[in-house]
Amino acid sequence: MSPSYSIRPEAAGDQAAIHDLVERAFAPMPFSDGDEQDLVDALRDAGDLALSLVAVSAQGTVIGHVGFSPVTIDHKACDWFQMAPVSVTPELQHQGIGSALIRAGIEQLRSAGAGGVAVVGNPVYYERFGFAVQDGLTPESERDLPYFRAQALAGDMPQGTLRYAPAFYGPQQ
Template sequence: MLIRTEAPADILAVDQLLKSAFETEAEANLVMKLRENGNRTLSLVAANDNGEVVGYALFSPVTLDGQDDSWQGLAPLAVKEEYRRQGVAKLLVEEAFASLKELGYPACVVLGDPNYYGRFGFVASEKHNMRCRWEVPAGAFQVIALRDGEFSGRSGLIEYCPEFSEL
């Protein structure tokens, strides 16, 4: 399995992957809008030995109480059905965190299953007095510091790019 930065030639394959991985086309449409509007910080693909795109992760900017501190939001994360439960998502997230740290991005957020994303080190945002704008189950909105002390003295409302409001 090769984890690499998304290339322009991957756009169609990523679009097809997202449309097959989720119940609606909302995530695929979101990714297209984020690309078009320049709100994609990092996007990685997982390619199998034949070069087929079988996994995808995208990171885009988020703000804390309206302030841009270079924090990132993970959404979406998708793996082709026949490749699930084989560690593909783990490889994508590990590579992404390494890249984000190297590039100086200090924190990441995600909205999703706490049991799933907890495996990557995410914790409930409530533990740091942080929240998102949507009504979500306790623990579903999660954060991870990629730099020591990043959450010290911080709390508030975390907001994604405007494209997320159109979902």
């Protein structure tokens, strides 16, 4: 049976539950640096968690999360966003909660007039949400290039080098 849950924006008091959820979701992942939960906190502290959605069970438990933060393209603000991280509690993965969070986030950004969204991750998973390789739009971090996908939500596809919010580059930058 699929779980009963709702999706809403992060509210005051959710922070500790989101931190714990992100930590548990990424702990088994071989590619994880083990600090994705700190990234969410750092983005929030810097005022860069532009959109933060949680999936909440019928009992009120936070079971999923997705965050979006502003990026620059060729060092200019552009109303584009990076989607990261995406987390679903390990016991409830593969039941559509991550997909629902991603779709809700993209639709909220579209409604708000955002230019587009980028993501770094498994292309097989993310291409189903409209993300694709875009000629001329590349991440600043070369390491991310094979996993980098983007989609425009309004206007033309921008060209240039996309730089994530400072929290992605660690506390020193």
